[in-house]
Amino acid sequence: MNPSPFNPRTTRKAAQWLTETMEGALSCEQQRALEQWRAAHPDNERAWLHIEALRRRMAGLEPHAGYQSLSQGSAGSSRRQALKTLALLGLFGCAGQLAFRNFWQPRARLSYSNGASAPQHISLEDGSQLTLDAGTEVAVLFDSQQRRLQLQSGRLLISSGHPSNAIDRPLSVHTPHGLVRALGTRFCVELQAGRTQVDLFEGAVEVQAQQSPANTLRLAPGQRTRFTLARIEPASANQAEPAWSNGLLVADNLRLDAFVDQLSRYRPGLLRCSDELAALRISGVYPLADTDAVLDALPLSLPVQVQRRSRYWVTLSRR
Numbered sequence: 001m002n003p004s005p006f007n008p009r010t011t012r013k014a015a016q017w018l019t020e021t022m023e024g025a026l027s028c029e030q031q032r033a034l035e036q037w038r039a040a041h042p043d044n045e046r047a048w049l050h051i052e053a054l055r056r057r058m059a060g061l062e063p064h065a066g067y068q069s070l071s072q073g074s075a076g077s078s079r080r081q082a083l084k085t086l087a088l089l090g091l092f093g094c095a096g097q098l099a100f101r102n103f104w105q106p107r108a109r110l111s112y113s114n115g116a117s118a119p120q121h122i123s124l125e126d127g128s129q130l131t132l133d134a135g136t137e138v139a140v141l142f143d144s145q146q147r148r149l150q151l152q153s154g155r156l157l158i159s160s161g162h163p164s165n166a167i168d169r170p171l172s173v174h175t176p177h178g179l180v181r182a183l184g185t186r187f188c189v190e191l192q193a194g195r196t197q198v199d200l201f202e203g204a205v206e207v208q209a210q211q212s213p214a215n216t217l218r219l220a221p222g223q224r225t226r227f228t229l230a231r232i233e234p235a236s237a238n239q240a241e242p243a244w245s246n247g248l249l250v251a252d253n254l255r256l257d258a259f260v261d262q263l264s265r266y267r268p269g270l271l272r273c274s275d276e277l278a279a280l281r282i283s284g285v286y287p288l289a290d291t292d293a294v295l296d297a298l299p300l301s302l303p304v305q306v307q308r309r310s311r312y313w314v315t316l317s318r319r
Contacts, residue, residue, distance in 0.1 A: 013037065014047040039311045042115040045268060113137040114154070116268045118247050118289040127161025128171065131245045134265040134288075147171040155190035157245040158182065160203070177229050178210040187219075188242060197226045199238045207232055249286045249294075256280040256302070260316065267291040269312025276318055277304055 017034055020026060026034065038045045114120045114132040122130040124140060126147055132138065136154025147169050149158070160171045160182040171182040173189050175196040180189055185203025189196065198207055200219040207217045211230040219225060224238035243250040249266075251259050257278035264271040266288045280302055286294045295306050295314065305319040 010041075010043050010047050013044070017048070035311065039268075042117040042268070046115065110140045111137070112140065116264075116266060118266055118287075119244055124161065126163045126169075126171075129159040129161075131157040133244050142169075145169060149173045151175050151189055151191060151196075153191060155188060157186070157188045157241070159186045160184060176210075177227055178208050178232075181206040181208070186241075188245070192226070195226050195228045197224065199224045199242075201241055243285075244288065247288045249288055251282045251284055251286070253281050253283055256282055256304075256316070263291055263294060269310070269314070271295075271314045273304070273316035274318065277302075277316055280304075 017037065020030060020034075038048050112120075112122055112130070112132060114134055114136050116134055119134070120132045122132065124130065124147075125142060128147070130138065130149075133155045136156055137152040138154075138156060139150040139152065141148045141150070145168070149156075149172070151173055158171075158173065162184060163169065173180040173182070175189065175191060177196045180187070180196075180198050183204040183206065185205055186201045187203075187205050188199040188201070190199075198205060198219065200221055200223055202221055204221075205219050207219065207225055207227055209215055209227050209230055209232050212232075215232060217225055217227075217232045217235065219235055222237060223235040225235050226233045249259075249262055255278065256273055259282050260271055260273045263286075282298075282302065284301075286297075295316075298304050298306065298316065299319060303319045304316045307315045307317055309315075
């Protein structure tokens with residue numbers, strides 16, 4: 001799947017950092033600043049990994065050969081500009097071209113993704129609103145006959161728009177197990193191991209298993225179902241809208257290992273707790289936008305200490 005495009009600000013900053021690393025080893029202060037920038041937003045980390053991959057490809061024949069050829073005979077600011085141009089081409093040559101195609105080709109297939117971060121909100125051209133949880137990827141294809149979402153991983157909350165031709169262009173969510181047709185509604189679709197779960201909060205949806213197209217189930221608000229390739233479970237009652245869609249993690253007497261597992265969805269790297277702490281219980285409401293603050297608050301209520309080897313390697317151990 002093509003990645004979502006980088007915004008120009010992220011691209012320029014990544015290019016700036018690349019020129020710094022190309023010109024020599026970073027100072028301790030520069031290295032800290034780079035790490036802080038990478039950790040500040042998932043797109044920063046994604047842009048940096050992408051541009052570093054470009055640098056490795058450029059240097060594949062001979063260390064530094066790719067960018068040295070650009071700067072040969074240049075010095076000072078001219079050389080820095082040449083390096084920045086290379087960096088910008090590296091980012092725009094992939095993600096930028098994707099953005100260009102999406103702008104100039106209406107009805108093109110768009111892709112959105114959310115990595116290890118707080119839920120993200122996206123507005124579509126028909127007025128539909130998507131909330132993507134961490135670890136979610138969805139492709140969007142709108143044309144004259146359909147409004148199609150292809151959920152490829154994770155889970156999302158959907159508030160369907162109401163364009164004037166909604167009847168002729170139904171909104172549907174496709175998963176590896178079948179599809180969900182929206183009938184002017186607000187609902188959640190989640191990919192689970194070997195199945196898809198659908199929770200309806202407003203309106204109505206119709207669920208269809210891929211291998212049993214004649215077998216459908218219509219949900220009413222407050223109902224949930226799960227379906228596999230061939231079978232749809234009977235509807236059951238669901239809870240209120242999920243807390244994650246509002247950027248919150250709610251723990252109600254939850255085991256600490258389960259809490260850590262859920263929290264780790266929203267931050268990059270490794271987060272774990274020692275086995276001796278796994279059975280501890282935790283309750284509370286925690287903001288997903290600042291997982292470091294959540295971790296720092298844990299020792300206030302539990303006999304734990306937070307050990308950070310880096311931003312990307314955190315362990316909870318007994319205090």
